[in-house]
Amino acid sequence: MRDALKRAVRRAGLALAGAGLVAGLVGCTGGAPDGGGKGSGRDEVIRVTPEDGAKGVAPDGPLRVELDGGRLERVRVTRIEADGGAEVPGRIAADGLSWTPEKGTRLGLAAKYGVDVVALDARGRRTARHTTFATAVPEHRFIGYFKPENRATVGTGMIVSFSFNREIADRAAVERAIRVTSDPPVEIAGHWFGRDRLDFRPERYWKPGTRVTVDMRLRDVAGAPGAYGIQQKRVVFTVGRSQVSTVDAAAHTMRVVRDGKLLAEVPVTAGADKTPTYNGRMVVTEMYDVTRMNGATVGFKKKDGRGEYDIPDVPHAIRLTTSGTFLHGNYWAVPETFGSDNVSHGCVGLRDDKGGSSESPAGWFYDRTLIGDVVEVVNSRDRTVAPDNGLGGWNLDWRTWKAGSALR
Numbered sequence: 001m002r003d004a005l006k007r008a009v010r011r012a013g014l015a016l017a018g019a020g021l022v023a024g025l026v027g028c029t030g031g032a033p034d035g036g037g038k039g040s041g042r043d044e045v046i047r048v049t050p051e052d053g054a055k056g057v058a059p060d061g062p063l064r065v066e067l068d069g070g071r072l073e074r075v076r077v078t079r080i081e082a083d084g085g086a087e088v089p090g091r092i093a094a095d096g097l098s099w100t101p102e103k104g105t106r107l108g109l110a111a112k113y114g115v116d117v118v119a120l121d122a123r124g125r126r127t128a129r130h131t132t133f134a135t136a137v138p139e140h141r142f143i144g145y146f147k148p149e150n151r152a153t154v155g156t157g158m159i160v161s162f163s164f165n166r167e168i169a170d171r172a173a174v175e176r177a178i179r180v181t182s183d184p185p186v187e188i189a190g191h192w193f194g195r196d197r198l199d200f201r202p203e204r205y206w207k208p209g210t211r212v213t214v215d216m217r218l219r220d221v222a223g224a225p226g227a228y229g230i231q232q233k234r235v236v237f238t239v240g241r242s243q244v245s246t247v248d249a250a251a252h253t254m255r256v257v258r259d260g261k262l263l264a265e266v267p268v269t270a271g272a273d274k275t276p277t278y279n280g281r282m283v284v285t286e287m288y289d290v291t292r293m294n295g296a297t298v299g300f301k302k303k304d305g306r307g308e309y310d311i312p313d314v315p316h317a318i319r320l321t322t323s324g325t326f327l328h329g330n331y332w333a334v335p336e337t338f339g340s341d342n343v344s345h346g347c348v349g350l351r352d353d354k355g356g357s358s359e360s361p362a363g364w365f366y367d368r369t370l371i372g373d374v375v376e377v378v379n380s381r382d383r384t385v386a387p388d389n390g391l392g393g394w395n396l397d398w399r400t401w402k403a404g405s406a407l408r
Contacts, residue, residue: 071096127312154372191404267339315356329362
C-alpha cells in the first residue's frame with residue numbers, strides 16, 4: 001500500500017509540475033489557480049433560491065437553481081438530519097440553465113435542507129456551490145437539527161450533536177428527553193454549548209462495531225416559555241472501523257492509522273505563519289468530491305471586498321470545522337510544497353490533480369474516509385480548536401465535558 005501511494009504521489013507530482021504556487025483555501029489558500037483571476041470570465045454564477053442560511057422557508061417554496069451560462073451538471077436537494085436524508089425530486093431544464101422541483105412537491109415543516117450544485121462552463125470546466133436552508137417551524141414549537149443521520153456508518157470519533165432552532169430555557173428537561181445508548185454499553189454524557197446546542201459523547205472514542213441509538217422524546221416537552229418540542233423518533237447508527245490521522249504541521253506530514261496500524265504517511269501543506277492551522281482533534285463532518293472555496297466567506301478579503309482567493313473546483317474537500325478548516329486536494333501548488341512548506345490560510349492540503357484523481361494522495365485519502373473520522377493536528381503555531389467549532393468536543397477532558405451537562 002505504501003509503495004502504491006508513493007507511485008501515486010510521483011504521478012501527481014509530474015501532473016502538477018507546471019503549476020504555479022498558490023497558497024490556500026476556505027480558511028486556506030493564497031491566490032487563485034491559473035485561469036481564475038480577475039477578468040478571466042471563467043466562472044458562471046450559480047443562483048440558489050432560497051438564499052444560503054435562510055430560515056422559515058414556506059414548505060411550498062420558492063425553490064430554484066439558476067445558472068447564467070454554461071450547463072448544470074447535477075443538482076441535489078436533500079433533507080438532512082432526518083430519517084434517510086430523502087432527496088427532493090426535480091429536474092434540470094432542457095437548456096441546462098435551471099433546476100426546479102417536480103410539480104406539486106412540498107417540503108417538510110421544521111426541516112433542514114442542503115443544496116449541492118455542480119455546473120460546467122462553456123469550456124467544460126466545473127464549478128460548485130453548496131447552500132442550506134430551513135423550513136418554517138410551527139408557532140410555539142422547537143426542534144433540534146441533529147447529526148449523524150439515521151442508519152449511517154460513521155468513524156469512531158462521531159459526536160451526536162443537536163442544534164435547536166431557538167434558545168432552550170429548561171435545558172435539563174430537554175436533555176432528559178434525549179436518550180443516547182450504545183451496544184456494547186458505555187457511559188455517554190451530554191454537554192451544552194450555550195442555550196441552543198447539545199452534544200453527546202462517551203469518555204473515549206467509540207469502539208468499532210458499536211451500535212448507537214438516539215431516542216428523541218421531545219414532543220410536548222417545554223423547552224422555553226410557551227415553546228414545546230415536536231420530535232418523537234429514534235435514530236440508529238453504526239460505528240465502522242477506527243481511523244485517526246495525525247497532521248504534524250512542523251514536519252509537513254500526515255500519518256494515517258487504521259485500526260491501530262499505520263496505513264500511510266502522506267506529505268501535506270498546512271497553514272502559513274500568518275494563518276496557521278488549529279491544533280487539536282477535529283472530526284470529519286462533511287465531504288465533497290468538488291466544492292467552491294472563497295476567502296471572503298471566512299474573512300479573508302481584499303480591499304475591494306473580494307476574497308483573497310476564489311477557487312471554484314477544489315477537489316476532495318473534507319470539512320473539519322464550522323469556521324472553514326478543510327482537508328482537501330490541492331492541484332495549484334508546486335509539487336515540492338507538499339512535505340516541505342506551509343502555505344495555506346489554515347487548511348491542510350494534499351497533492352491532487354485538477355478535476356480530482358483517485359490516484360492522487362488526496363483522492364486516496366478521500367476514498368478511505370468516513371464522516372466521524374478523527375484528524376488531529378499537532379505542532380502548529382495556532383491555538384487548540386474550540387470544542388464547539390465543528391465537532392471539537394474531544395478537546396475537552398471527561399470531567400469538564402460532564403460538567404457541561406444540565407443533569408449534573
